[in-house]
Amino acid sequence: MASNRNRSYKNPKHVTRRHAAIGKIHIGKQQLGMDDDTYRAMLLAIGGVKSAKDLTPEGISKVVQHLERAGATFTTPKRAGRRPHSIGSASERAAQLRKIEALLADAGRPYEYVASMAKHMYKKDALEFCDGRELAGIIAGLMKNAKREGREVR
Incomplete structure (x- = not known):
């Protein structure tokens, strides 16, 4: 499988999504209590790479699905919402x-x-x-x- 290391992601939204997805993989690893050797073996078996940073978008998706099937749960925290920015502090x-x-x-x-x-x-x-x-x-x-x-x- 080709490495993503040489591919440069220019769009900031893509970079942000990629970092979030890789973070999700690391959260799943932690939730399942995987040691480093088991984690790397799983990455190699599912994504064909030794490091999460080398995963393709398809590989990321496969690894996340595998972690979910293994019992990892990914929930988004409830946000407080967006505070209005246009109201000045002296008004x-x-x-x-x-x-x-x-x-x-x-x-x-x-x-x-x-x-x-x-x-x-x-x-x-x-x-x-x-x-x-x-x-x-x-x-x-x-x-x-x-x-x-x-x-x-x-």
Whole structure:
């Protein structure tokens, strides 16, 4: 099988995906408790190489599938969401955003929760598009929800 060592990946997205997939292989190795000799033997048998960095995209896919069949589980962590970037730190909206963040943290909810509130309440695609009055409405909604669920509102 040809080595990937000479192939140069130019597209940053491809490089990122490749690194993530190779990381996935190493996570599977750790989950299954493989020693180095067993791991290298598996790479040689499944992917035809001695090192994960030499795997082709097809080889990576085969190795990941093999690890999954062997019992490795790959789950993506639940992300907190994307914090709005367009709200300056000195504005009134920034203070409102900090209050929203505090209410979300107390409730254990991600940013997507308030993004869906903005869409439902004000037909806005993102929190960044809400003005001060609309952010106040979202805060009021979060506070009502906190009271309804028995959380202390500060």
